[in-house]
Amino acid sequence: MTPPDASSRPRVLKRRWRWGVWPLLCIGISLLVATPTLAVLASVLQGADEQWAHLAATRLPRYLSNTAILAVSVCAIATAIGTAAAWLITTCQFPGRRVLRWALLLPLAVPGYLAAYAYTDLLQVSGPVQRWLRESLGLGSGDYWFPEVRSLPGAIVILSMTLYPYVYLAARSAFLDHGSYVMEVGRTLGRGPWRSFAALAIPMARPAIAAGGALVLMETLADFGAVEYCAVDTFATGVYHTWRSLESPTTAAQLSALLLSFVAVVVGIEALARWRARFHRLAGPPRPVRRARLGPVASAGALALCGLPVLIGFVGPAAIFTRMALIRGDARAREVAIQFGSNTLIVAAVASLIAVTLALLIAFGRRRSPDPITRAASRLAASGYALPGTVLAVGLLAPLSWLDHQLNDLTLALFDWRPGLILTGSAAAIIIGYQTRFLGVALAMIQAGFKQIGPSMDDAARSLGTSGPGLLCRVHLPLLRPSLLAAALLVFVDVAKELPATLMLRPFNFDTLAVRVYQLANDERLAEASFGALMIIGVALLPVIILSIMIDRGQAKHPTAPPPGNPLA
Amino acid sequence: MTRPDTAQHDPPTPIGDAAATDPPGAVLHADTVSFRYGRGPTVVDRLSLTVCRGEVHALLGASGSGKSTLLRLLAGLERPDAGRIVIQGRTVAEGRHALPPERRPVGVVFQDYALFPHLSVERNVCFGMSHRSRRERFAAARELLHRVGLEDKAKAMPHTLSGGQQQRVALARALARNPAVMLLDEPFSGLDAELRGRVRETTLQVLRDAGVAVLMVTHDPAEAHAAADRVSVMRAGRIETSAMPDEG
Numbered sequence: 001m002t003p004p005d006a007s008s009r010p011r012v013l014k015r016r017w018r019w020g021v022w023p024l025l026c027i028g029i030s031l032l033v034a035t036p037t038l039a040v041l042a043s044v045l046q047g048a049d050e051q052w053a054h055l056a057a058t059r060l061p062r063y064l065s066n067t068a069i070l071a072v073s074v075c076a077i078a079t080a081i082g083t084a085a086a087w088l089i090t091t092c093q094f095p096g097r098r099v100l101r102w103a104l105l106l107p108l109a110v111p112g113y114l115a116a117y118a119y120t121d122l123l124q125v126s127g128p129v130q131r132w133l134r135e136s137l138g139l140g141s142g143d144y145w146f147p148e149v150r151s152l153p154g155a156i157v158i159l160s161m162t163l164y165p166y167v168y169l170a171a172r173s174a175f176l177d178h179g180s181y182v183m184e185v186g187r188t189l190g191r192g193p194w195r196s197f198a199a200l201a202i203p204m205a206r207p208a209i210a211a212g213g214a215l216v217l218m219e220t221l222a223d224f225g226a227v228e229y230c231a232v233d234t235f236a237t238g239v240y241h242t243w244r245s246l247e248s249p250t251t252a253a254q255l256s257a258l259l260l261s262f263v264a265v266v267v268g269i270e271a272l273a274r275w276r277a278r279f280h281r282l283a284g285p286p287r288p289v290r291r292a293r294l295g296p297v298a299s300a301g302a303l304a305l306c307g308l309p310v311l312i313g314f315v316g317p318a319a320i321f322t323r324m325a326l327i328r329g330d331a332r333a334r335e336v337a338i339q340f341g342s343n344t345l346i347v348a349a350v351a352s353l354i355a356v357t358l359a360l361l362i363a364f365g366r367r368r369s370p371d372p373i374t375r376a377a378s379r380l381a382a383s384g385y386a387l388p389g390t391v392l393a394v395g396l397l398a399p400l401s402w403l404d405h406q407l408n409d410l411t412l413a414l415f416d417w418r419p420g421l422i423l424t425g426s427a428a429a430i431i432i433g434y435q436t437r438f439l440g441v442a443l444a445m446i447q448a449g450f451k452q453i454g455p456s457m458d459d460a461a462r463s464l465g466t467s468g469p470g471l472l473c474r475v476h477l478p479l480l481r482p483s484l485l486a487a488a489l490l491v492f493v494d495v496a497k498e499l500p501a502t503l504m505l506r507p508f509n510f511d512t513l514a515v516r517v518y519q520l521a522n523d524e525r526l527a528e529a530s531f532g533a534l535m536i537i538g539v540a541l542l543p544v545i546i547l548s549i550m551i552d553r554g555q556a557k558h559p560t561a562p563p564p565g566n567p568l569a
Numbered sequence: 570m571t572r573p574d575t576a577q578h579d580p581p582t583p584i585g586d587a588a589a590t591d592p593p594g595a596v597l598h599a600d601t602v603s604f605r606y607g608r609g610p611t612v613v614d615r616l617s618l619t620v621c622r623g624e625v626h627a628l629l630g631a632s633g634s635g636k637s638t639l640l641r642l643l644a645g646l647e648r649p650d651a652g653r654i655v656i657q658g659r660t661v662a663e664g665r666h667a668l669p670p671e672r673r674p675v676g677v678v679f680q681d682y683a684l685f686p687h688l689s690v691e692r693n694v695c696f697g698m699s700h701r702s703r704r705e706r707f708a709a710a711r712e713l714l715h716r717v718g719l720e721d722k723a724k725a726m727p728h729t730l731s732g733g734q735q736q737r738v739a740l741a742r743a744l745a746r747n748p749a750v751m752l753l754d755e756p757f758s759g760l761d762a763e764l765r766g767r768v769r770e771t772t773l774q775v776l777r778d779a780g781v782a783v784l785m786v787t788h789d790p791a792e793a794h795a796a797a798d799r800v801s802v803m804r805a806g807r808i809e810t811s812a813m814p815d816e817g
Contacts, residue, residue, distance in 0.1 A: 181683070184646050187670040188677040189697035190746050199696075203687050 022365035023374045029358050030381040033436045036395030037387060040260055043253030051242075051251040059238060063255075067234040067262075070156060070227065071220045077160035078216045082167025083209055085306045087201070090175040091183075093291040094299040100306045102548030107313025108165045109540035111497045111514070113225025114533050115158045117521045118317035120149045120229065121324070155230035159223060161313035163216045170212030174205035174277075180290045207277035214270035221263055222388035224500035225518060235259040239390040240500065249398060256391040267386050318537055324530035333531040336516060341535060344496050344512040347427055351434040352442075352491035356484055358435065359442035363450050364472050367458075378447075382440030389437065389500030396433050396505065400424050429505045437501060438494050442487040449483025450476070489543055496539045594621045595655075596782040597643065597750045602652030602662075604642055612638045614806035615652070620750060625773055625783040627797035629790055635806040636786045640752050643784070644677050645670035657749045676743035676781070680755045682735045684727035690714070690738050691723040697746045713741040716775055732760050733768045740772055744779060751776055753785040757792065769796055 048056075088094070089101050123129055125141055134141065148154060179201055186196030224236045239259065243252035294302055325333065358381075366378045384392070400423045408418050423429055453476065461467065461475045477484075499514045506515060513532045520529035592598065597620040604613040612635045620626045630636045641647045643654060645661065645668060654662040656675065661668040684693050694710040701709070714720050717737040727735060736756060743751060756772065757765045773796055776783050787793050793800045794814040801811040 182685070184670070185677075185679060185683045185685075186696075188644050188646070188675065189742065190671045191696075191699065192669070192671050195699075200685060204685065206687075 022361075022368045023371065023377070026362050026365040026374045026377040026381075029362055030377040033358075033384055033439050034380050035399050036392050036433075036436050037260070037384070038395075039399050040253050040256045040391060040395040043250055044257050046250055046254075048254070049248075049250065051248045052254055055242065055251060055255070059233065062233050063235050063238045066152065066227075066232050067221065067236075067259075069152060070159070070232065070234060071217055071262075073156045074159045074163060074220045075213050075217050077156065078164040079167050079209060079213045081160065081305075081309050082164040082169075082212060083171045083202075083205075085164075085309065086168050086171035086175055087179070088302045088306055090172055090289060091179050091291055092294050092298075092302060094294045094302045096303050096307065100303075100310065103310045103314075104168050104306060105165050105544050105548055106310055106315075106541075107162045108547075109537050109544045110162050110314055110317050111225065111499070111536065111540070112159050112162050112219075112223050113229060113499055113514075113518065113521075114321070114536065115162050115313070115317045116149070116155070116226040116229040117517070117526055117529075117533070118320040119154070119158060121526050122316075122320050123147070123149050150230045152230070152232050155227050155232045157312075158226055158230070159220055161309055163219050164309055164313070166215040166219070167209060167212035170208040170215075171205055174208035175201065176289060178204055184290075207273045210273035211270050211277065214266050214273060217266045218263060218270070218386050221259065221266065222386075224388070224390055224503075225514075229521065235262070236388050236390050236500065239388075239394055240504065243390070243394055243504065249394065252394045253398070256388075256394050259388060259391055263386050263388065267383065318534070321530045321533045321537070324527050325534055328527035328530070333528060336513075336520075336528060336532050337535060340511055340513045340516045340532060343510060344514070347430060347434075347512060348492045348495040351431050351438070351495050352488045354431065355435055355439050355442040355491045356446070356488045359439055359446045359487060360472075360480075360484070362439075362443060363446045364476065366447070367450055378443065382443045384436035385438070385440035387437060389498060389502075390504065392433055392437055393501045393504035396429065396436070397424065400429055400432070424505075424507075426507050427510055429507070430502055433501045433505045434491070434495050434498070437498070438491045441490045441494060445483050445487035445490060446480065449480045452483075453479050486543075486546070489546075493540050493543050497536060592619050592621075595619045596622050596624075596657060597784065598655045599639075599643065600653040600655070602639075602642060602649045602654060604638060604647060604649050612806055613642065613649070616803075616807055618801060618808055618811075620782045620784050622782055623777070623780060624799060625776070625785065625797045627793035627800045628784060628786045628803055629788070629793045629800055630786075630803035631788060634803045636803045637754055639803070640677070640754050640784070640786055643750070644675050644752055645673050674746075674749040676746060676748035676751045678736070678739045678743050678751065678753045678756045680758060682739035682759075684735055684738055684742075686727055688727075689723070690719065690725050690727065690730070693727065693738055694742045694745055696742060709745060710741075713744055714738075716744075716778075717741045717771070733764050736760065736768055736772070740775065744775070744781070748781060751781045751783050753783060755786055755788070758787075758789075765792075766795075 085100075085104055089097060089104070121127055123146070125146075130141075130146055133139070133144070133146075137144075149158075182200045182204060183193065183196045186200045187193065191199060221234075222236060223234075224240060227234050228237045228240070235255065236259065239252050239255050242248055242255055362378050362381055366374050387395075401421070404421045404423050404425070407422060408420075411417050411419055423432070457475055457479075458467075458471060461471050466474055496512070497514060498512075499518055502512050503515050503518065506512070511519070513536055517529040517532045517536065520526060520532075597618075599616060599618045601615045601617055602613055603611060603615050605611045614635075616635075616639065618628075618639075628636045628639070638647065642649050642662070643656075648665060648667040649662055651664060652662075653660060653664075654667075656673060661673050684690075685696065688696065691707065691710050691714070694713055695706045698706045698709060711720065711723065714723055717740055719734060719737055719741070722730060722734065722738075727738065730738065736759070739756075753772075757769050760768055769792070773783065785793075785797065797814060799811065800814055802809045
């Protein structure tokens with residue numbers, strides 16, 4: 001009798017078999033969601049045609065300069081605001097700090113295009129502000145100068161004020177990690193507060209700030225709605241117009257490839273910054289944060305610095321749309337809300353369900369076989385997050401329509417019947433597109449969840465005879481429930497806000513709220529869209545509120561103590 | 570450069586004849602110092618303590634007895650509510666007036682060493698010598714690293730060092746300013762038992778050679794008695810007993 005052999009042999013065989021399935025699944029899903037990227041890159045091989053030459057001679061220089069000015073300015077302003085606000089909030093005590101601590105995140109709920117619509121409506125020649133100015137000063141419409149929202153500077157301000165929270169979040173966690181403590185250490189070594197701030201606090205937080213800034217850059221390069229409405233020609237809008245008005249998929253794809261190369265640089269910067277950030281942490285447990293109490297003048301300054309971005313990035317747009325919905329909203333508002341709201345609900349729910357399932361499979365596969373190939377595959381799957389929506393659409397349409405035609409040819413040959421455009425003619429295309437764009441979001445949440453489950457759990461389950469799908473269903477899934485919910489919520493909200501990819505991939509007569517609001521705004525019928533805009537902001541607020549609560553609770557662990565030296569005290 | 574903290578740390582009252590009132594040979598003298606955080610309970614309660622020249626003084630107490638807060642007061646990281654602190658004959662805190670930490674002749678080795686992770690070992694040691702020229706700084710850092718036996722690690726980054734090595738870098742960094750008093754906050758607690766005794770001996774030897782008075786906070790009575798010339802036991806914000814280890 002050989003019981004040990006009998007029990008060990010099948011186990012070894014089973015493990016080998018599984019080793020093959022999970023990585024293959026990972027690689028398969030990753031390649032599928034990476035198809036748009038590969039298609040865009042492949043377009044470069046087709047060589048330049050006449051259209052490209054025309055584009056290069058006419059619009060390309062403008063795309064380049066506008067995109068560069070926009071990206072650099074937005075990144076600089078957002079980084080300055082986010083870092084300063086994070087420093088004030090983590091290391092200073094001033095009236096309003098407790099509210100601003102979470103309120104500074106609120107602009108995350110306002111997509112750039114909505115802010116652009118709101119401020120254009122408020123500040124245009126026929127808007128309430130200029131009308132009031134003219135009436136109270138007795139001026140004519142051409143008698144004075146007024147800043148133009150629909151311009152490059154306008155787009156810069158709008159994007160900075162809605163994107164700075166990425167830097168704020170990153171800088172804040174870095175400062176919480178070491179901010180006030182490192183200042184104390186610096187001061188026992190003979191450096192005054194300002195010099196400690198410059199020599200220690202900022203350099204140590206630099207990788208975190210850079211990572212946040214890279215996210216801002218990514219979002220700026222990807223933005224379509226705000227810059228399009230502000231009439232600024234960037235690469236993202238260029239891709240859209242080339243695709244739409246020139247009817248030239250190849251040129252659009254080549255333009256996309258160029259944009260993609262910029263994005264790749266930013267992604268590289270971000271990855272490097274994150275990698276470096278690991279070494280910029282002080283060892284040991286988190287220290288209590290000691291905040292400096294500010295005097296009245298400094299308090300007012302801090303309040304203004306932290307309050308203005310919230311006012312401009314969130315309160316302004318939300319108030320403008322609310323006022324519009326209350327005063328100028330009409331009977332169409334409810335119709336818009338129900339019809340397009342339910343469309344949005346359906347695609348967002350389906351897309352988030354699929355994304356969470358795929359992300360779960362990838363994350364589980366990566367946990368089961370943490371070899372370099374599976375790791376690379378999961379990174380590839382997540383990288384779609386950096387893909388601008390217009391690029392994604394251009395990259396996805398070619399392979400999908402090819403697939404549609406193959407399907408039709410096949411059914412025609414077999415059954416003498418054409419099903420029509422199954423993929424590109426239905427909502428399937430957008431849902432597939434969302435997987436590429438948002439799988440990374442779901443994957444990040446679920447991988448974080450998996451990290452919380454120690455490897456001993458897997459070993460224990462396996463020693464009790466459960467592995468593979470059984471391990472996933474009976475052990476991991478129940479433990480992962482909060483992460484899965486969070487992942488589903490984030491994907492849902494991202495889908496609800498998404499504009500350019502939806503605009504380009506949607507079938508006829510199928511509009512989401514974002515698309516409808518975009519169309520109404522372009523038709524100068526913003527009032528009809530105000531209710532839809534509020535719904536988008538409302539949905540997008542959900543994860544922001546959850547994030548704020550998490551931040552609030554995390555903060556509760558740090559006792560308040562009297563101030564050490566503080567550079568801004 | 571303006572010092573924004575002058576509102577908090579007002580210049581101390583003139584030194585006057587502080588030395589005359591101090592116990593003879595004292596490098597550091599705390600006189601009926603009291604402190605509490607905000608409106609919380611009193612953490613340090615009318616405490617008096619003297620550390621003499623060349624002395625290794627251990628402050629022994631359970632966690633929560635206020636010994637780490639006392640260290641923060643002496644370093645200047647907190648301002649006492651009442652009482653007086655004199656270092657090298659100079660009043661550094663009296664009542665609510667206090668010199669900021671960067672202007673006190675005090676070195677601190679933190680419990681977790683707090684090495685700056687973005688600076689090399691050498692640059693960590695140079696950090697406190699910004700008043701000197703670059704060449705002087707690096708020469709001094711070399712010399713200090715030689716003293717703690719880490720010359721070959723000058724270019725290394727802190728995260729590549731072992732716990733014992735990090736502790737010695739922190740010591741060299743704090744010594745670079747030639748402090749009159751070195752405050753050690755549980756400096757050996759992060760090391761494993763085998764290493765602890767050895768690191769402690771080296772550390773204290775380096776400090777004795779440098780002629781620096783030492784105030785060392787610990788919760789380990791064996792450590793206090795093995796290492797110190799004098800052991801003060803702290804409880805509930807006050808010094809309960811203070812004696813030579815042999816007498817105790």
